Amino acid sequence: MEVITWDRVLSEAEMVATVDYLKWKLRAGAVLEASEHLAQETEKNFDSWGNQHLSDVSHQTFEVDLANGYKADLTGWTHTRDYARGFLTNKHGVSTAVVKGLTPAAQYLYQIYMVHEITHWAGAAKVSVNHGVQGTCSADSFNEAKFSGVAVASPRGEINFEFEKVSVHLDLSGIAIAKVSSPASLLQEASIATGRLEG
Structure with a gap:
């Protein structure tokens, strides 16, 4: 009260x-x-990366643009493919997406998009946020958010997403971030x- x-x-x-x-x-x-627009997958996604069909890139870090002017560093993803609408991994281990440029200690709404257009390769994943909140979600051919919630930005102004594949492929098609009022x-x-x- x-x-x-x-x-x-x-x-x-x-x-x-x-x-x-x-x-x-x-x-x-x-x-x-939200004090900012929480973008849908169709508004801001990783299609341009998927269309490049990159292979064996798990050792590289990719800086991707997100809505609202934010950026994320993606590491541990083995491929980019159009049928994944962005990045995917087919190896065991952790793949990450670190959203940066946030206000330290501020709350942010987030949505994770995982679209896979070849349904028999679509898979499930474990997702953790800032090494804490954890859940399981699955990719499919629909472009709705598969994992969402609220996270607090670190003192460095980052939110850390960790993904671990459970089945055939783990896809990452987009991340939406919006600051909470x-x-x-x-x-x-x-x-x-x-x-x-x-x-």
């Missing part, structure tokens, strides 16, 4: 901003709001929206 007290009478603008903030607090318990920024946005922000 949050209690807010003042030692004076609030102006109308301050009251409106406070009520907007409290309304946000009630909503935030159920849904986090903070309560203070939402309070300011609400005040500005009402046109009553006082300095």
Whole structure:
């Protein structure tokens, strides 16, 4: 429970901003709001890499562009293929994607896209985020997010995704990242929206 007290009478603008903030607090318990667009796979993906048909590249690191101006370093991926809509690995071990250029300690929504257009090669994968949260997901021919959640950027401004193949192929077709709105920024946005922000 949050209690807010003042030692004076609030102006109308301050009251409106406070009520907007409290309304946000009630909503935030159920849904986090992104301050940036969370891109779908069709909007920003790794197709251009898949179309290059690179082989035996697990020893290389690839810097890829993500939506909202972020970048990621991908390491441990053996191939790029169009049917994987980006990167894939067919070897055991860990492949990584390190998203960089984030605000340290800020929360980010993420979505991992794993599309595989040859269904009998599509496989499952274990995914971990920042060496903690772990889950299993599977690629298929649909371009919806296969793994999603919220992560906190490290002091270096990074989120580390680790992937381990469980079956035939492990694909990575895209990563979407969007910063979560903070309560203070939402309070300011609400005040500005009402046109009553006082300095």
